Amino acid sequence: MTVDTNAVMAGGSGRRTSSNLTWRRTKNRIVWILCGVALLLVVAPVLSIVGGIIANAVPHWQWSVLTENQIGNGGGLLNAIEGTLLITFGVLVLAGFIGIAGGVYLAEYTQEGRGQILRGASEVLSGVPSIVLGYVGYLALVVQFHWGFSLAAAVIVLSILVVPYVTKTTEVAIRNVPTAYREGAEALGMRTGLVLRRLVLRPALPGIVTGLIVAAAISVGETAPLLYTAGYNSRPPTGALTHSPVGYLTYAVYTFFNEPYKSAHQLAQSAALLLIILVLLLIAASRFVVARSQRYAPEQVDAGRGGRRRRRGGPHPTEAPPRA
Numbered sequence: 001m002t003v004d005t006n007a008v009m010a011g012g013s014g015r016r017t018s019s020n021l022t023w024r025r026t027k028n029r030i031v032w033i034l035c036g037v038a039l040l041l042v043v044a045p046v047l048s049i050v051g052g053i054i055a056n057a058v059p060h061w062q063w064s065v066l067t068e069n070q071i072g073n074g075g076g077l078l079n080a081i082e083g084t085l086l087i088t089f090g091v092l093v094l095a096g097f098i099g100i101a102g103g104v105y106l107a108e109y110t111q112e113g114r115g116q117i118l119r120g121a122s123e124v125l126s127g128v129p130s131i132v133l134g135y136v137g138y139l140a141l142v143v144q145f146h147w148g149f150s151l152a153a154a155v156i157v158l159s160i161l162v163v164p165y166v167t168k169t170t171e172v173a174i175r176n177v178p179t180a181y182r183e184g185a186e187a188l189g190m191r192t193g194l195v196l197r198r199l200v201l202r203p204a205l206p207g208i209v210t211g212l213i214v215a216a217a218i219s220v221g222e223t224a225p226l227l228y229t230a231g232y233n234s235r236p237p238t239g240a241l242t243h244s245p246v247g248y249l250t251y252a253v254y255t256f257f258n259e260p261y262k263s264a265h266q267l268a269q270s271a272a273l274l275l276i277i278l279v280l281l282l283i284a285a286s287r288f289v290v291a292r293s294q295r296y297a298p299e300q301v302d303a304g305r306g307g308r309r310r311r312r313g314g315p316h317p318t319e320a321p322p323r324a
Helices: 006-060 078-109 112-126 128-146 153-174 181-186 191-219 222-228 249-256 262-296 296-314
Strands: none
Touching: 006 112, 006 262, 078 112, 078 153, 078 262, 112 153, 112 222, 128 153, 128 222, 153 191, 153 222, 181 249, 181 262, 191 249, 191 262, 222 249
16 A cells, blocks of 8 residues: 655645644734723723713703803803813914924934934923923912913913923924925925925824824813912903913812812813813814815825826826836
C-alpha cells in the first residue's frame, strides 16, 4: 500500500491554516466584545446622568425660567443665562485670537527648538487645575488690580485655561494642510500672508473650529474659576468689565441644589438642563461650520477637480490616460 506523502502534508497544512484562521476570528470577536464593554462603561454613566437630569427637570419645567431673573430661592435664570453667554463669547474672542495666533506661529514661523519649548509650556499650562488658575486670578485681578468680581477677570482666567486647546488644534490642523498648496503658491509668486489666508487657513478651518468649540464647552462647564473671579449676581449683567459680579448657570447647579428649598432644587435642575442644551447647540453649530468649510478640505478639492475633469471628458488624476 502506497501512502501519498504530499497529500498527507497538504492535509496537515490545511488543518493548521483552518485552525489558525478560527483562532484569529475568535480573538477578533473577543476584542470586539471588550471594546463594546468599554464603550458601554463610558456611555452608560453619561446616559444615566443626562437621563436623570431630564427626568427631574422636564416635569417641573417652567418657561418663566427663560424670561425672569432670580429672586431669592425662586424666580428664573435669565441673569445666569445672559452671564453664561457673555462669558462664553468673551472667552471665544480672547482665547480664540490668542490660541489661533499661537497655533499659526508654531506651525508656520517658529524654529524647531523654540517650538518644542513653547509646546511643552502649553502642555504644562493645560495640566494646571482650574481652581488654581481661579485662585491666582483672584489674587492678581480681583485683589491686586482692584477689579473686584467682574466679567473681565472671569474671561481672562477662563481664556488662560482654554488657550492651550485652541493652540494645539490650530497647529495640528495647519500642519495637516498639504505642502503642495504652499509650494504651488510660492511658485506663482503669492505673498506669504495671502497664502496663509487663502490656501492654509481655509482647509484648516474644521480643526480650528473644533478647538474653539472645545474651548467654549470647557468655559460653559467651569465653576471653580468663576467663583473666584466672577462672583455671582442675581441681576442681569450690566456690561461693565470690572467691579460688577456676573451670574452664570453652573453656580445655580452647584449652589441651589444644596439649598433646603424645593424651588431652589428646581432651579438647579433647570440650570443643568439648560447647560446640556447649550453644549448640544455648540456641537451642532460646530458640525454646521465644519460641513460648510469641508469644501476647502484637500480631499474635497481633489474630488471636485476630478469630477470637473470627468465632466469635460478628461481622466481623473489617479486614472491612467487612455492609450492611443
